[in-house]
Amino acid sequence: MYQVVIGVDDDAEHALACVEAVAELPGDASDKTVTLVHSFTDNPSGASATQIHSVRKAGESLDDHGIDYNVTESSGDPAEVIVEFAEDENADLIVTAGRKRSPAGKALFGSVTQSVILNTDLPVMVSGTTKRASE
Structure with a gap:
């Protein structure tokens, strides 16, 4: 059985790409359990993760694939939250979405995905991202 943690930001396309990657893992849907992790860096309205469009879309897609999931939320640095949660829960795999960024953009602004990769064993x-219907 796979215990998978998916880091979900505000981009629904990225969230759906992560779900598709998990759905394509070997084994039946019943062999996979997913936790969608969303970290708020700014949440003045007090929203919950289940109110975030990308989290809802990921949940709907997991339902469509028959994969059990739950949602957790936190605040703070997204990479730290994802790594800490995955390690605390003894996850088998962390899934994140990549972004196309210039080398200068990566150096100046960092990358959640890069930080996750560098800070976990x-x-x-x-x-990647999902293909749009027009592509």
């Missing part, structure tokens, strides 16, 4: 899968 757990396997990390980096998904």
Whole structure:
């Protein structure tokens, strides 16, 4: 059985790409359990993770694939939250979405995915983005 942690930001396309990557892992849907982790860096309205569009879309897609999941939320640095949660829960795999960024953009602004990869001993899968219907 796979215990997978998916880091979900505000981009639904990235979240859906992560779900597709998990759905394509070997084994049946019943062999996979996913935790969607969303970290708020700013949440003045007090929203919950289940109110975030990307989290809802990921949950709907996991339902469509028949994969059990739960949602957790936190605040703070997203990479730290994802790594800490995955390690505390003894996850088998962390899944994040990659972004196309210039080398200068990566150096200046960092990358959640890069930080996750560098700060955990757990396997990390980096998904691309889903293809739009027009592509």
